[in-house]
Amino acid sequence: MGLWNRLVVGAAASMLAFSSFVPAIAGEKDEKHVSVDIVFCIDQSGSMEQIIASAKQKIWAIVNEMALAKPTPDLHIGLIGYGYDPFGADTGFIHVYIDLTDNLDGVYQQLMKLDTNGSTELVGQVMATAVDQMKWSHDPDALKVMFVVGNESADQDPDKERFGFEKVAKRAIEAGVVVNTVYGGDVDLAKAEPQWQQIARLTDGHYSRIDLSGGVVSVATPYDAELAKLNGDLNKTFLAFGAMGKDKEKCMEEQDEAAKGAGPAAAPQDAIAQRASCKAGKLYRSDDWDLVEASKQEGFKLEDVKDADLPEAMRGMTLEQKKEHIAKMDAEREKVKARIQELAAQRDGFIKTEIEKNSLNADAGFDAVVKKAVREEAERKGFSFDR
Numbered sequence: 001m002g003l004w005n006r007l008v009v010g011a012a013a014s015m016l017a018f019s020s021f022v023p024a025i026a027g028e029k030d031e032k033h034v035s036v037d038i039v040f041c042i043d044q045s046g047s048m049e050q051i052i053a054s055a056k057q058k059i060w061a062i063v064n065e066m067a068l069a070k071p072t073p074d075l076h077i078g079l080i081g082y083g084y085d086p087f088g089a090d091t092g093f094i095h096v097y098i099d100l101t102d103n104l105d106g107v108y109q110q111l112m113k114l115d116t117n118g119s120t121e122l123v124g125q126v127m128a129t130a131v132d133q134m135k136w137s138h139d140p141d142a143l144k145v146m147f148v149v150g151n152e153s154a155d156q157d158p159d160k161e162r163f164g165f166e167k168v169a170k171r172a173i174e175a176g177v178v179v180n181t182v183y184g185g186d187v188d189l190a191k192a193e194p195q196w197q198q199i200a201r202l203t204d205g206h207y208s209r210i211d212l213s214g215g216v217v218s219v220a221t222p223y224d225a226e227l228a229k230l231n232g233d234l235n236k237t238f239l240a241f242g243a244m245g246k247d248k249e250k251c252m253e254e255q256d257e258a259a260k261g262a263g264p265a266a267a268p269q270d271a272i273a274q275r276a277s278c279k280a281g282k283l284y285r286s287d288d289w290d291l292v293e294a295s296k297q298e299g300f301k302l303e304d305v306k307d308a309d310l311p312e313a314m315r316g317m318t319l320e321q322k323k324e325h326i327a328k329m330d331a332e333r334e335k336v337k338a339r340i341q342e343l344a345a346q347r348d349g350f351i352k353t354e355i356e357k358n359s360l361n362a363d364a365g366f367d368a369v370v371k372k373a374v375r376e377e378a379e380r381k382g383f384s385f386d387r
Contacts, residue, residue: 035137036066036073036145036378037100041126043150043184044084045118047212051149051184051366052114054214056262058367059111060274063104064344065371067281068386069378073143075283076100077107078134081114083121083150092125092157093118100135102285104278105248108255112262123154123199124163131168131175143381144177145205147370151184151212154195165195169202179203180373182366185212206376208369215365216264219354223347224269230340231256231276237333239291239326242309248289273347280340292330295323302326 042052066075078100081087087095097110127148136144157163172179181196193209200207235256240249255275262271278284287293291311294300302322307315314322355362362368375385 033072033074034381034383035076035139035142036069036374037076037078037134037136037142038374039078039080039100039130039134039146041080041082041130041146041148042114043121043152044081044114044116045121045151046116047151047187048083048149048184049116050212051151051210051214052116053262053264054216054366055149056111056114056258057218057264057271058216058274058365059108060259060271060278061367062370062374063278063283064274064281065375066378067278067283069383070386071383072282073378073383074102075104076102076137077104078130079107079110080126080130080134082123082126082129083118084116085118085120089120092122092129093120094122094126094129096129096133099133102283104284105251105255108258109251112255112258120156121150121152122157122163123148123150124157124165124168125159127165127168127172127179127199128163131172131177136175136177140176141381142176143378143383144175145374145377146172146177146179147182147373148179148199149182149184149366150196152187153192154181154199165199166202169199172203177203178205178377180205180370180377181207182369183207183209184214206369206373208364208373210364210366210369215361216367217355217360217362217365218264218267218270219351220267220269221273221347221350221354223343223350224267224273227273227276227340227343227347228260228269230336230343231272231279234276234279234333234336234340237292237329237336238286239311239314239329240289241291241294241305241311242289245289245309248286252286273344276340277344280337280344291326292333295326 042055063075066073079097080094081097082094084093084095087093097113098107101107127146130146154165169179179199181200183193183196197207235253238249240246256272259271259275263269287297295302303319314325317325
């Protein structure tokens with residue numbers, strides 16, 4: 001019996017728990033933000049190059065899908081690579097790039113490091129690494145999801161006693177982790193596909209098969225250039241402070257540049273347009289390094305921030321002048337964010353129309369199968385979606 005089947009038994013208890021945050025859906029102040037933890041385990045063997053490129057292009061679209069959820073989730077993403085020879089046999093050819101975190105820039109920074117070089121994909125072992133080593137939420141209401149992406153047999157590990165995928169799937173169930181599998185291409189399909197399907201079935205996850213090209217549909221739109229410009233305007237409203245402020249601001253800017261280079265020839269500004277939409281949404285956090293957001297946090301005291309830790313333009317200001325400057329940047333940010341959100345909605349409509357007009361299959365790409373799985377699994381947990 002899978003996890004979802006067993007959850008039915010506890011439906012009454014689940015509804016009671018859900019009722020504790022129903023007011024949040026109406027937008028009340030005491031909204032409970034439920035954790036959504038998503039770990040991507042991505043095969044870095046030689047033939048995965050285009051699927052990895054799809055992930056680099058479309059990760060912001062996946063984040064934007066979760067921004068539609070109500071109540072607003074506390075989104076955490078983790079990233080593990082496997083099947084990469086330079087990691088070494090003693091690691092199982094596996095490396096944790098980043099643990100579960102709400103630092104989306106940090107996740108993207110690590111994602112951009114992924115390249116390909118390997119041939120030994122130990123699926124059960126990477127699943128075990130995710131279950132055992134990632135810092136999953138302890139909240140019983142949390143949604144805990146793993147995506148294992150690969151393109152060969154799932155039972156290559158010789159240590160079946162510890163890492164047979166059936167046994168690791170059972171451990172995932174016990175940990176409350178849903179495992180979704182994404183199988184790329186058709187290498188040894190008759191043998192491999194049933195294995196990947198079984199992993200998903202055992203953990204009440206979703207199985208998808210996509211083309212080795214990644215299957216992503218990319219559409220250039222009339223809104224892309226302005227969204228890229230607005231992303232730069234948004235950056236001007238950040239007020240980096242403290243020991244980590246400058247480093248995090250620099251990381252943000254570097255990930256902007258990375259997104260600008262992640263779009264395909266057919267839609268070169270796709271990734272930066274999606275990133276701009278993310279930064280203007282609910283899930284992009286900067287309250288640990290940006291005065292505009294930090295000043296909204298309970299217990300924050302602007303007067304405790306040393307002058308030397310402030311942005312250069314704010315040094316020497318009186319406390320009131322500092323507050324006025326922060327308020328000015330906040331107002332400007334809200335104006336830019338509103339315009340980004342307006343254009344992003346128009347962009348989505350344009351893309352939908354183009355897909356329908358040209359009879360494109362947008363449901364079989366890496367981004368589409370991930371968004372579909374996360375949305376359906378979030379709805380099981382009581383989330384709803386704006387559209």
